[in-house]
Amino acid sequence: MENLTKNDDQLVAGEKVAGGRMQRKSFLRYAGAGAAAIGMFAAAACSKHHDDASAGVDVGAGDIGVLNYAYALEQLEAAFYIQVVATPYTGMTSAELSAFTDIRDHEILHREFLKAALGTSAIQSLGVNFSSINFTDRTSVLTAAKAFEDTGVSAYNGAGYIITNPAYLTLAGKIVSVEARHAAFIRDTINYGSFADNTVVDATTALDLSRKPSQVLPIVAVYLTTNVTANQLP
Amino acid sequence: MNIFSIIEEIEKIDPEFQDRISPRRAAIRNITSFGSKVAMAALPFALGSLFEKAYGQTTVGDVNGTLNFALKLEYLEAAFYNTAINTSGLIPAADLAAFQTIAAHENAHVAFLKSVLSTNAVAQTTQGTNGTYDWTAGGTLPNYFATKDYATFLIVANAFEDTGVRAYKGQAPFIIGNQVVLTAALQIHSVEARHASHIRTIRRKLSSSGTTPKSWITGANDTGFAGVAANYAGEDNTMQGGVDLTTLTNPTTGAKFTTTALTEAFDEPLTYAQVLPLVTPFGVK
Numbered sequence: 001m002e003n004l005t006k007n008d009d010q011l012v013a014g015e016k017v018a019g020g021r022m023q024r025k026s027f028l029r030y031a032g033a034g035a036a037a038i039g040m041f042a043a044a045a046c047s048k049h050h051d052d053a054s055a056g057v058d059v060g061a062g063d064i065g066v067l068n069y070a071y072a073l074e075q076l077e078a079a080f081y082i083q084v085v086a087t088p089y090t091g092m093t094s095a096e097l098s099a100f101t102d103i104r105d106h107e108i109l110h111r112e113f114l115k116a117a118l119g120t121s122a123i124q125s126l127g128v129n130f131s132s133i134n135f136t137d138r139t140s141v142l143t144a145a146k147a148f149e150d151t152g153v154s155a156y157n158g159a160g161y162i163i164t165n166p167a168y169l170t171l172a173g174k175i176v177s178v179e180a181r182h183a184a185f186i187r188d189t190i191n192y193g194s195f196a197d198n199t200v201v202d203a204t205t206a207l208d209l210s211r212k213p214s215q216v217l218p219i220v221a222v223y224l225t226t227n228v229t230a231n232q233l234p
Numbered sequence: 235m236n237i238f239s240i241i242e243e244i245e246k247i248d249p250e251f252q253d254r255i256s257p258r259r260a261a262i263r264n265i266t267s268f269g270s271k272v273a274m275a276a277l278p279f280a281l282g283s284l285f286e287k288a289y290g291q292t293t294v295g296d297v298n299g300t301l302n303f304a305l306k307l308e309y310l311e312a313a314f315y316n317t318a319i320n321t322s323g324l325i326p327a328a329d330l331a332a333f334q335t336i337a338a339h340e341n342a343h344v345a346f347l348k349s350v351l352s353t354n355a356v357a358q359t360t361q362g363t364n365g366t367y368d369w370t371a372g373g374t375l376p377n378y379f380a381t382k383d384y385a386t387f388l389i390v391a392n393a394f395e396d397t398g399v400r401a402y403k404g405q406a407p408f409i410i411g412n413q414v415v416l417t418a419a420l421q422i423h424s425v426e427a428r429h430a431s432h433i434r435t436i437r438r439k440l441s442s443s444g445t446t447p448k449s450w451i452t453g454a455n456d457t458g459f460a461g462v463a464a465n466y467a468g469e470d471n472t473m474q475g476g477v478d479l480t481t482l483t484n485p486t487t488g489a490k491f492t493t494t495a496l497t498e499a500f501d502e503p504l505t506y507a508q509v510l511p512l513v514t515p516f517g518v519k
Contacts, residue, residue, distance in 0.1 A: 082486050095444070102448065106499040108484055109491055113499075116477050157420045166407035171475050173403040174500040176420070177427035178450055184431035185449040193332050195432040196339065196425055206342035207421035208428070 056227030057123045059213075063168050065233050066159050068123045069213055070172065071114040072228050073155055076220055077148050078107040079128045084145070089138045096189070103182050110175055117171075127225035142190045147219075149183035150200050152176075154209035155216040162233060180208070297415055298354045300405045303506060304419065305347040306518050307401055309358050311394055312340040313367055318391075323382045329436055336429050343422055350418070362517025371515035374461065388437050393462040395430035396451060397504065397512055399423060400465075404503035427501070450498045465512055468504075472496045 059068035081104035088097055115122050134140040156176035163169045184195035200209050211219075213230035221227070315337035318324055325333050348355045359365040369390075370377055378386040402423035409416045431449040438447060447456045455466035472479045472493065479496045483489065510518070 098445075099448075102450070102495070102498065104486070105484065105491060105495040106450070108486060109479065109482070109495060109499040112482050112485070113474055113477055113479065116482065117475050153424050157417060157424060160406070160420045161411060161413040161416045164411060166410055167475060169406050169410055170403065170503055173406050173420070173423065174474070174502065176424055177399050177403065177501040178499055180424040180427035181431040181434075181450045184428035185435065188432060188435050193335075193432075195332070195435075196335060196428040201339065201425055201428070204342065205346045206339035206425060207346070207418060208424040210417055210421055 056229060057126075058229045058231050059123060059233065060121070061232035063163055063165050064118070064121050065230065066162050066172070067114060067118055067168060068121070069159060069230055069233065070156065070175070071111065071118060071122060072126060073152055073216070073220065074107055074111040074114055074175075075126050076128060076223055077152060078104070078111045080130065080133075080144065080148055080223075081107050083130060083135055084141055087135045089141050090136055091138060099185065099189075103185075106178055106182070110178075123228075124226070126228065128223055129225050130223060132222060142186060145186045146183070146190060149179055149186055150209065151211070151216060151219050152179045153183055153200075154211040155213070157208060157210035158212050158216070159233070297409055297412065298351060300408050300419075301347055301351050301415070302354070302356045303405065303509075304402065304422070305344065305351065305355060306361060307398055307509075307513065308340055308343040308347060309361055310367060310513060310516060310518050311398060312337065312344050313358075313365075314369070314391070314394060315340055317369070317379055318387060321379050321382065324379065324384055324387060326384065332432060332436070336432075339425055339429070343425075346418070346422075350415070361519055367517040369516065374515065385440070388433060388440075389457055389459045389462065391433050392430070392437060392447070392457055393459075393465045395426055395433055397465045397509065398426040399430055399501060400504040401506075401509045402426065403501065404505050404509070406503075448498070451501060452494055453497050467508070468502045470497050471500070471502050474500055 059065045059072060081100060084100050085097070085104050088100075092100075130144075133144045153176060156172055156179065160169060160172055160176075163172060183200070187194040187197070196208075201207070213233045217228055217230060315333060319330065319333050319337050344358075362368065369375070369379055375390065376383060376386055378384075378390070402419055406416060406419060406423075409419060434447045434449045438444065438449070441447075446452075447458065451466065451469050454468070454470040455463045457466070470493075479491065479499075480493070482491060484491050504512075
């Protein structure tokens with residue numbers, strides 16, 4: 001019955017979103033339906049292991065799984081830029097500090113938005129470990145920023161097709177293009193003109209990278225003390 | 235009223251009906267239980283939604299229609315940048331490599347979309363006047379190629395890229411669930427956003443303030459050119475998925491987010507009906 005109700009809502013949601021009038025209550029209703037669908041694992045991870053970061057968390061299945069996957073990545077990016085702004089690298093210009101503050105706030109907003117939208121379906125706050133990044137060193141910070149942004153873009157690109165609710169797909173689209181703007185900006189800051197070079201954009205098809213959750217999570221695992229899995233996503 | 239007899243009738247004349255309403259046929263199967271468990275009074279509304287989903291977007295709404303719309307926009311962009319990089323004296327040497335990269339991407343997007351569409355692809359010669367565009371948009375813009383007016387060219391490029399990002403975003407729901415086609419569209423979408431970011435960076439470097447435009451879109455129309463205001467309509471939105479972002483507190487600062495940040499953090503889609511009038515003056519049909 002959960003799925004049937006959800007299915008009906010999706011059909012109705014399609015037209016509401018097209019008019020930009022989606023209501024909070026209907027948005028949360030999907031989240032509620034999804035919470036029932038993802039089963040016990042997420043709830044168990046939250047309630048029983050909340051203080052044990054090493055125990056890990058699975059993002060769940062279906063649309064809620066994809067949104068929690070995005071929430072995990074946004075948590076990581078936000079934590080990184082909070083640190084970048086809090087402890088600026090040696091020689092950071094005022095223009096760079098301004099841009100990093102902008103990006104920090106964008107990522108925090110993505111995180112807070114997804115948390116609010118997911119409600120009780122949201123995974124826990126993740127533990128981060130940035131010991132591999134030297135925050136006093138410009139090159140170290142920019143290299144990490146580039147990796148976070150390019151990886152984030154490829155993650156959204158690779159997970160979009162899993163989403164079944166048009167409202168969620170549009171929201172993911174609203175976020176990913178901002179991540180791509182960040183990626184290009186960081187790349188131009190490192191090496192002007194490298195905004196879309198052939199390490200991320202295929203030289204023949206001119207398609208950006210796309211990665212599955214199973215490809216993205218190992219890349220970001222080094223920065224997380226919480227073991228994040230996406231075992232229920234394709 | 236029997237919803238299944240209606241769907242069967244439609245399928246006789248439109249075999250792809252079920253694919254139109256959902257790329258995943260599982261969705262339609264659920265209607266069996268749906269019909270029996272929901273009050274009959276609710277059915278006309280649900281049925282209306284079903285038909286609107288299938289046919290509401292009359293010009294686009296199927297995969298080929300969506301991809302041909304994308305192809306027309308890529309034709310426009312490719313021709314725009316091909317003209318630019320072949321207009322000597324327009325682009326300063328320092329920026330030429332970037333525009334050669336962007337032009338190569340747009341030409342590759344054209345080739346890619348044509349290969350996917352195969353014989354269903356619209357021909358470039360159907361656009362503009364036998365494939366030639368009016369870069370002044372019917373005289374509303376100066377002839378920046380003829381006068382080698384780099385600043386105006388950059389504004390148009392800025393608007394084209396941001397509009398392209400918005401157009402792809404708006405089309406995504408019409409190819410939802412299609413692993414190959416949607417993923418490719420998203421992969422083009424983010425490349426256009428990278429282009430937009432870089433062109434904004436070029437403009438920022440050339441600006442007197444050195445601070446605007448940012449590489450991301452602030453509010454509605456931050457280009458400094460009123461002529462492209464319609465391309466940015468709605469970018470100042472602060473409601474996302476039913477969440478009023480203005481109510482959120484930034485835990486790091488302890489304050490509400492600035493409106494600037496709220497609008498920058500989310501790019502907004504444009505529908506086919508919104509995009510078409512923006513590109514028709516150049517010759518997109």
